[in-house]
Amino acid sequence: KQEVTQIPAALSVPEGENLVLNCSFTDSAIYNLQWFRQDPGKGLTSLLLIQSSQREQTSGRLNASLDKSSGRSTLYIAASQPGDSATYLCAVLDTGAGSYQLTFGKGTKLSVIP
């Protein structure tokens, strides 16, 4: 069964700092990996999707990398802003149960201090 782990569980940084969030998964036979942002009590906002054949994706100040063979992904946030404060969730899509399903990590709660 696929397991997704996110480290750290919480992170607090001063505004302007660059930061890295980590995600690891146990079964490397994934179809893709998706990073989401969730604000308190709200839904999930898709940030980046990396196909299993890709190594990285970029969107604005965000860069996500994928090393499928080692079961790892990182989300790099450049020049952090207070508006980046949220919980960041990593999810992998695989066929662990015979059909494509997303398995989520528990998230990293990010606080950017002005």
Place this chain on the structure above:
Amino acid sequence: DTEVTQTPKHLVMGMTNKKSLKCEQHMGHRAMYWYKQKAKKPPELMFVYSYEKLSINESVPSRFSPECPNSSLLNLHLHALQPEDSALYLCASSQGQGARENTEAFFGQGTRLTVV
């Protein structure tokens, strides 16, 4: 437009009530999902509809009944819920679910359900 719309945003219901949650998307997506999320936990998959047919039911109690009237709409009918069913219920959609389809998932803002 990458919007998934869920109504209502908040719902309080008694254990003997019957209510429904609604989800709508107009992106032409053919896969739609219901997730349940408890506080400080990741979302848990409940149901998947693919091309308007129920493809996955993650052993969800029968007091939750999904319905997909057409390719744009997804409902979750609730009956005789328990207080422990209180959670954020999230709807999501993707273009498809298969290997040759775009499986990027888009989520709605959720319905905050409280069972009293």
